[in-house]
Amino acid sequence: MIKRALMLALAVxxxxxxxxxxxxxxxxxxxKTVYSDQPPPDIDTKSVNIRGGSGxxxxxxxxxxxxxxxxxxxxxxxxxxxxxxxxxxxxxxxxCQQTKNNYQIYADGGRIQKLNAQGxxxxxxxxxxxxxxxxxxxxxxxxxxxx
Numbered sequence: 469m470i471k472r473a474l475m476l477a478l479a480v481x482x483x484x485x486x487x488x489x490x491x492x493x494x495x496x497x498x499x500k501t502v503y504s505d506q507p508p509p510d511i512d513t514k515s516v517n518i519r520g521g522s523g524x525x526x527x528x529x530x531x532x533x534x535x536x537x538x539x540x541x542x543x544x545x546x547x548x549x550x551x552x553x554x555x556x557x558x559x560x561x562x563x564c565q566q567t568k569n570n571y572q573i574y575a576d577g578g579r580i581q582k583l584n585a586q587g588x589x590x591x592x593x594x595x596x597x598x599x600x601x602x603x604x605x606x607x608x609x610x611x612x613x614x615x
Contacts (some may be wrong), residue, residue, distance in 0.1 A: 564612040566578040571608045574601035 478508070493513040495502050508515045527535070572578070580592045 482494050492516050560611070564608070567604065567608040567611040571601070571604040 489505070489509045491504050491513040492515075493502055493504075493508060493511050494500070496511065503516070574597055577597065581589045582592050582595055582596075584590050
């Protein structure tokens with residue numbers, strides 16, 4: 469098994485020195501120069517010889533695996549951040565709605581009850597209602613402002 473792997477690695481190393489055949493032509497639709505490994509029909513092409521050994525070395529399987537793993541981690545990290553951002557946006561929207569509801573209670577006016585220190589219900593004065601209305605308006609504006 470190990471001998472086969474070594475033979476395969478040796479064969480791959482020797483193949484990199486082989487020449488490859490490329491064809492160069494101008495695309496009639498776009499006017500751009502195109503390189504291809506197969507000549508297109510009905511178009512004048514120029515044959516271009518490429519030597520495989522002069523280019524940059526290819527990555528080993530271990531290096532490719534590391535690069536793939538790094539890419540997977542980055543994708544997972546981005547997905548996690550997006551999920552956290554969605555959760556935060558939902559919480560902000562909920563808080564905004566709650567503060568709007570609180571403000572509406574004081575904006576509608578009327579007789580509003582509160583509990584006093586003894587736990588008994590009593591009506592709020594007009595000054596207390598106005599102070600709560602202003603306070604809840606500021607809280608609503610803060611909670612509902614867009615970043």
